Amino acid sequence: MGCRPRDAEGDRRCMTDGNDAKRRLPTQLVGAGRRSEWTQGIVNVPVWRASTILYEDMAAMGAVGDDTHHRLYYGRRGTPTQWSLADALTQLEPGAAGTLLYPSGVAAVTMALLSVLAPGDELLMVDSTYGPTRAFCARQLKTFGITTRYYDPTIGAGIAELIGERTRAVFMESPGSLTFEVQDVPAIVAAAKARGLVTLLDNTWATPLFFPAMAHGIDLTILACTKYVVGHSDVMLGSVTAAPDRWENLRATTYGFGQCVSPDDAYLGARGLRTMDVRLARHHDNGLKVARWLAEQPEVTRVLHPALPDCLGHELWVRDFKGASGLFAFELDGGDETERAALIDALELFGIGYSWGGFESLAVPADPVRTAAKWEGAGLLVRLHVGLEDADDLIADLAGGLAAFRTARG
Ligand SMILES: *Cc1c(COP(=O)(O)O)cnc(C)c1O
Numbered sequence: 001m002g003c004r005p006r007d008a009e010g011d012r013r014c015m016t017d018g019n020d021a022k023r024r025l026p027t028q029l030v031g032a033g034r035r036s037e038w039t040q041g042i043v044n045v046p047v048w049r050a051s052t053i054l055y056e057d058m059a060a061m062g063a064v065g066d067d068t069h070h071r072l073y074y075g076r077r078g079t080p081t082q083w084s085l086a087d088a089l090t091q092l093e094p095g096a097a098g099t100l101l102y103p104s105g106v107a108a109v110t111m112a113l114l115s116v117l118a119p120g121d122e123l124l125m126v127d128s129t130y131g132p133t134r135a136f137c138a139r140q141l142k143t144f145g146i147t148t149r150y151y152d153p154t155i156g157a158g159i160a161e162l163i164g165e166r167t168r169a170v171f172m173e174s175p176g177s178l179t180f181e182v183q184d185v186p187a188i189v190a191a192a193k194a195r196g197l198v199t200l201l202d203n204t205w206a207t208p209l210f211f212p213a214m215a216h217g218i219d220l221t222i223l224a225c226t227k228y229v230v231g232h233s234d235v236m237l238g239s240v241t242a243a244p245d246r247w248e249n250l251r252a253t254t255y256g257f258g259q260c261v262s263p264d265d266a267y268l269g270a271r272g273l274r275t276m277d278v279r280l281a282r283h284h285d286n287g288l289k290v291a292r293w294l295a296e297q298p299e300v301t302r303v304l305h306p307a308l309p310d311c312l313g314h315e316l317w318v319r320d321f322k323g324a325s326g327l328f329a330f331e332l333d334g335g336d337e338t339e340r341a342a343l344i345d346a347l348e349l350f351g352i353g354y355s356w357g358g359f360e361s362l363a364v365p366a367d368p369v370r371t372a373a374k375w376e377g378a379g380l381l382v383r384l385h386v387g388l389e390d391a392d393d394l395i396a397d398l399a400g401g402l403a404a405f406r407t408a409r410g
Pocket residue numbers: 104105106107109130173177202204205224225226227236237238355
């Protein structure tokens with residue numbers, strides 16, 4: 001970046017080099033969070049490990065005051081390594097006040113919710129939400145006296161009819177987990193804002209590259225960074241990025257619960273972020289190629305991929321999204337769980353395992369759980385994460401899986 005850290009003029013240039021919101025996102029991904037006072041000229045912000053921070057004298061200790069944001073204070077509040085990744089994620093969402101990091105995506109979801117809700121409140125939760133988010137509502141929120149009301153992911157502006165006296169917030173996840181319904185986020189946000197509700201979005205599937213959440217009026221946008229930010233299946237990490245009027249509450253809640261992440265994990269998150277744009281472009285292309293091929297197969301009734309017309313809310317994806325990631329599902333024509341297992345077991349390039357967003361392809365059975373409305377599925381689902389391998393190799397592998405499915409069915 002041509003940064004000269006010891007020169008005041010150079011310092012300013014360095015801070016704006018990759019840090020310029022007017023530059024396009026791929027450029028920002030390369031430079032974001034690389035402040036010269038944190039890098040000291042090294043390309044990547046190093047791993048600053050700390051619990052104790054030593055102060056020069058008592059006056060210096062007293063001078064830190066209450067605002068510890070981006071100031072060395074105590075390890076729990078982070079060091080430049082964590083601040084750098086958080087800053088970079090904030091920069092990807094113009095209008096945001098700040099980002100905090102969490103030890104997992106689930107921790108990010110739960111802290112975002114707890115920063116908004118109080119006993120007696122009601123939460124409107126999308127019915128296609130991630131399983132552990134549903135579980136948190138059913139257990140922890142319930143014991144805190146917070147009720148959850150599930151709404152159909154296709155509800156759009158109709159959400160207005162569900163808003164009552166006690167409703168405090170609307171949680172969205174678009175597309176939804178396992179079934180990939182794309183939500184009408186602008187319509188839901190408009191209805192929520194009209195009634196003074198807080199809006200939250202789990203944006204893990206799209207990331208800010210494919211769906212800019214703040215630009216769509218979201219107050220708290222959540223990423224399971226474990227997925228595409230880290231991108232290499234080796235770190236657990238989450239983030240919440242807040243609009244200005246939610247930032248103080250998010251910080252107070254997060255600090256109160258003692259949430260923090262290790263600098264090593266933040267370092268790997270930042271390292272993954274630098275290549276997220278090129279990886280997502282490949283996930284987009286590969287995913288679509290595989291999805292289109294699957295849609296032509298006689299064993300497949302539907303492909304639930306937001307960029308294909310069979311997916312609920314496909315037209316909203318066309319309207320609002322800049323791309324599709326590598327995660328989608330397909331529905332089998334007949335077959336039971338054993339026969340579905342035969343399909344997945346026959347795959348050689350698709351690993352069998354939880355999570356997604358790494359460089360490698362994965363396949364798991366997907367069985368949606370619903371509260372608001374029954375999932376209208378004609379057959380069993382298989383969820384794929386299409387990785388960075390050659391798409392034709394993946395297609396050949398899936399052809400082998402479908403052959404095993406046919407054989408198992410007899
Ligand atoms: C994986 C996932 C999470 C949770 O992330 P972890 O880092 O695994 O805790 C949250 N939301 C969505 C949509 C996810 O897919």
